[in-house]
Amino acid sequence: MIAALALKPTPLGALMLTALALHVLALPAWAVRRAMGQAVFAAGFVAAAAAVVLRTVQTGQPPMQNLFEVFLLLGAMMFPLSLLGRRALGVGAEALDAALAAAVLFPPALVFSAAAQPLPPALQSPLFVPHVAAYLLAYVILAKAGALAAALVVAGDRTGEGKLVSRAQAVRTLVRAALPLLTAGLLLGAVWGKLAWGDWWNWDPKELWSLASWLAFVAYLHVPPGVAARRPRLIGAIVVLGAALILITLLWANLAQRFAGLHSYA
């Protein structure tokens, strides 16, 4: 699953490296001019999206089977969700989105093995795409919420410019946007578990970490408004915890031997 740090001398590898470089370059471009940063970010998205399409054509299946494909897809999702976040939710900080996309694209571009495997029987289900897609969309949104919450914890709240919401409000808006997707991913997984293994809950490590991250975000949204207003930093820490639990669900539960379970193909 993991190879040493190495370039992939294939068209797919070249596209991913281009996407990674453009997302990194978007950061200094932003410092020069916002429009320039946005243009470079958009170009990075085009390269990442092209890599996703190429991978899909090469394997003939949705690029969601292993960590290489999942991280590639996560990186490609960042730009459209960033645009949507600004226009529909009033959440800014697009440079943070580009930085997150670069961090997410780094492992598939240079670390994870790109070896393609045919879809194992357990993954051949109509629930495969909706279950994984719901989680990935939620994870991209919550990665940004986690990063903003970390900034909230470290530097405190900041008022939004123009029509944009404040940092604390952005965290809350993003968590609210992601929670239905996270819930859908969890419940679709439970339905799929019943169809594949016989039980809708199997106490599998990935299931448990996934439930833990869901509970963390639910707990955050259940904090009484008065408490949230008085202690924004403390409450922001719950979102940081939730983001850390997502990292464990996504990475550690797959890579650490101690968590081997029913999701071991992921």
Next chain:
Amino acid sequence: MICGGLWGSRNAHRLRQAPRRGQMAVLEGSSSAVLLTDAPEPVRLPFSVCLVRCWQEYYPPAETRWTFFSVQADPDAEEGYRAAEFDAPDGREVPLPGTDARVQVLQYVLPPGGALDAHGRAAPPTVKLRLARGERWTVKLLVAHDECPYEQLELTDLYDDEVDWLRAGAPVLVLQRPEQQVRDYKGVLAVLRDGREVARKTIEVNDPLHYDGYHFYLAELGQAHGRPYAVLNVVSDAGLVVVLAGFALLLGGVVWRMWVRLGPRGGANAPEGTP
């Protein structure tokens, strides 16, 4: 969800004296009504399940070439040996790493019976090799076995008694044949009640048979005395409808509360922290 979960729990099944989960082993062409559970005595279902047919489907192998390794014992290595993979293109003589011998792939051939079996599975391939050392040479035919993807070849014809093959450091040629990955496990089940067939379905992974409150899952396929058999996981569906209704209500409620009720901006003008 909690109510459904409790109704479908092991303890609730115990109270109702109904099996919650068990296994059946059925030979192809025969039927069984015996369910093995964690209770001391097997449970008899009021109907029997017939395994009409079962089979595995395979993806065509992505590779047709074997992978070559030169393996030498090495007490200092973690596994006790060193394995060097090397490339052996068809027809070209290449050195066997760590030895003064050479290997040449003469031909990849197929055993009698053709290239594909009835289910599209590629038959185990066979490789013909020429092994040489100095002026001496020998031709070997390696036929892969179904059970093991590795074949081992000791170079005794080339070395005679010069090498003690049990001595640490003696080289061995190991070949790994291309593995076919399973595409699906399938079985045709028929449910018989009072001698009549009341249900029939081709089941596979993610698609069990449902009959009379039980789901039948294909857990394992195998061969016993040359006859295919299947092990079926049998799971009660008690409380499942309630649990699924709970899922729908939970998801609907979350969508309503998070996306619909407060609008896309989540009440951006609301006091800080309004959920």
